Amino acid sequence: MNDVYDSEQNMMAAEYVLGTLRGEDRTHFKRELMNSCSLRELTSFWEQQLNAMGESIAPISPRKSVLKRIEKRLGFMKSANNGYSFFLFNPVLAYCFATFTLALFLYFNGNNMQLQPYQTAVFNYENQAVFIVNIDKKSMSLVATKALPKLDNKDYELWVIVEGTPKSLGVISQTGLGNILIPEWLQKTELSTMAISIEDKGGSINGEPAEVKFVTNTIEI
Amino acid sequence: MENDKLELLIFKVSHENKNAFKELYELTSPKLYAICYQLVQRRNLAEEILQDAFIQIWHNAGTYQSNGGTVLSWMISIVRYRALDKIRYDKVRKEEPLSKLSEEQETKSTIKDYEKDDNIERCIDSLDFNQRQAIHLAYFNGYTHSEVMYHMSSSLGTVKSWIRRGLKNLERCLTL
Numbered sequence: 275m276n277d278v279y280d281s282e283q284n285m286m287a288a289e290y291v292l293g294t295l296r297g298e299d300r301t302h303f304k305r306e307l308m309n310s311c312s313l314r315e316l317t318s319f320w321e322q323q324l325n326a327m328g329e330s331i332a333p334i335s336p337r338k339s340v341l342k343r344i345e346k347r348l349g350f351m352k353s354a355n356n357g358y359s360f361f362l363f364n365p366v367l368a369y370c371f372a373t374f375t376l377a378l379f380l381y382f383n384g385n386n387m388q389l390q391p392y393q394t395a396v397f398n399y400e401n402q403a404v405f406i407v408n409i410d411k412k413s414m415s416l417v418a419t420k421a422l423p424k425l426d427n428k429d430y431e432l433w434v435i436v437e438g439t440p441k442s443l444g445v446i447s448q449t450g451l452g453n454i455l456i457p458e459w460l461q462k463t464e465l466s467t468m469a470i471s472i473e474d475k476g477g478s479i480n481g482e483p484a485e486v487k488f489v490t491n492t493i494e495i
Numbered sequence: 496m497e498n499d500k501l502e503l504l505i506f507k508v509s510h511e512n513k514n515a516f517k518e519l520y521e522l523t524s525p526k527l528y529a530i531c532y533q534l535v536q537r538r539n540l541a542e543e544i545l546q547d548a549f550i551q552i553w554h555n556a557g558t559y560q561s562n563g564g565t566v567l568s569w570m571i572s573i574v575r576y577r578a579l580d581k582i583r584y585d586k587v588r589k590e591e592p593l594s595k596l597s598e599e600q601e602t603k604s605t606i607k608d609y610e611k612d613d614n615i616e617r618c619i620d621s622l623d624f625n626q627r628q629a630i631h632l633a634y635f636n637g638y639t640h641s642e643v644m645y646h647m648s649s650s651l652g653t654v655k656s657w658i659r660r661g662l663k664n665l666e667r668c669l670t671l
Contacts (some may be wrong), residue, residue, distance in 0.1 A: 291572075293579045294633045294640055300583075322564035323669050325571040326615040327634055333525030334532055340542050341520055344549045350513055473613040 287316035287465050291324050386403050396470065396488055404488065405446075405470070416446055424448055430487070433469040440469065445477040509556035516553060523567060524549075527574045534578040534637040544581055548574045565645035575637075582637050618668035626661030629654055 289295040290303050345351050379389050396405040396416075405421040408415045416432065430446040432454070443454055471483035478484060501522065507515030521577065524545065531548075551573055558568050618662040619627055632638045632646060644654045 284666070285659060285662060288666070289658070292577070292630065292633045292658070292662070293637050294643075294658060296533070297641055318563045321572045322568050323615065323665065325564070325568040325575075325598070327619070327631075328530050328571040329526065329567055330615075331526060331529045331533065331635070334529040335525045336528040336542055336545055340524070340528075340545055341517070343547050344520070345517075347546065347550055348553055442671075483540075494669060 283313060284316050287313060288320045288324075291317060291320040342383070415454065418446070418449050422448065424473060427475055429473050429475055429477055431471050431473045431483065433471060433483055433486075442478060442481070443468075446470070484493050498565045498567070502561060505556050505559050505566050508553060509559070516537050516549075519552075520549060523570055526567065527570060530571060530635075531574050531578050533635050534575070537583065540581065541578075544574065544577050548577050551577075579637055614669065621668050622661050622664055625649075626657045626664065629657040630665070631662045633658065 285296060286299070286303055289298065290307075295303055296466050303313075307317060330422060342351070396403065396407060403419050405416045405418055408417075422430075430448065432443040432446050433440045434443055443457075469483060470488040471478070472485045472487050473479075473483070501519065504515045504519040504522070508519055518630070527540060527548065528545050531544050532538065535541050535544065548570070552570060555573075559566060563569065619630075622630070628647060629643050632643045635641075636642075638646065640651055640654050640658070644651050647654065649657075
């Protein structure tokens with residue numbers, strides 16, 4: 275009786291690995307697998323044997339974008355020139371980062387900033403613009419769109435990441451913000467990244483973003 | 496592909512070494528993608544499954560045990576089970592049923608590199624044609640018994656028998 279049972283278990287393990295064990299039988303087998311050491315050993319045996327067939331398959335290289343997408347999902351992607359490490363472990367960013375685009379090009383001429391008026395947008399993960407950004411001379415303004423989620427008893431706050439450290443540019447009202455003067459210390463920055471966080475009313479209490487909601491690509495200032 | 500090298504990489508990946516992860520990806524993704532693509536026959540879906548699999552590999556690298564087989568075999572299991580689940584739950588299927596001709600071509604193409612593993616080759620070769628063909632269609636194409644039946648123009652009972660007998664013969668041969 276035991277031999278018959280063992281043989282049946284063995285064949286179920288083989289068919290599970292092969293892929294022909296389907297439906298409720300497969301679901302039941304998966305459950306059993308959690309509880310039975312001997313079943314796991316049988317399954318492991320068949321994986322080793324049958325996957326040797328898989329190892330012999332002629333390789334096909336996936337598109338290069340696949341690795342980039344994996345790295346983005348794992349939060350590996352960051353600017354080559356600054357290490358905004360606090361972003362890397364923020365789960366919200368994992369998907370926001372993938373779809374968010376903002377490039378601001380500000381041009382300098384000696385000590386006098388010569389900005390070319392520029393308009394761009396901040397997008398959410400559904401590719402909807404949540405802020406329209408206008409850059410003009412030494413200031414920038416953000417105007418919220420209807421796609422921006424309205425927050426109760428919370429504020430949005432704008433941040434710029436300089437040498438890995440987030441620095442606040444101020445709280446943004448939920449209808450957008452008037453002009454923000456670009457501070458001098460920021461004007462000296464070659465490369466940076468901007469982010470918008472959700473904060474308690476009045477903005478961050480400790481000088482660090484609480485929950486980063488949107489983040490830009492690297493911007494040139 | 497040297498298992499020693501992959502074992503070292505998977506060890507490093509289990510300690511969150513991103514460079515090792517990238518190297519592991521570069522070394523193994525062509526094989527894994529080929530397996531995936533063969534199963535689902537759609538590039539975007541195969542890429543999506545590959546992404547999911549590598550994310551799982553990153554998170555579960557510490558669970559790999561060398562006495563449970565090679566690293567590549569462990570990774571193949573992750574990819575295949577994901578693909579099979581996708582086929583099953585999303586009802587993903589090839590849009591066009593394969594003709595007898597393309598079935599033969601597919602089987603040929605999947606086994607053309609087969610001589611690299613002498614043991615499995617010897618044992619697979621020891622199976623009769625129908626058993627071998629049925630196991631190939633299930634393993635590489637993710638076919639159900641019914642789909643194998645359709646492609647081999649046989650009855651369901653016969654196909655189930657071919658697969659079971661084929662697996663038993665394979666086990667007997669591999670453990671000799």
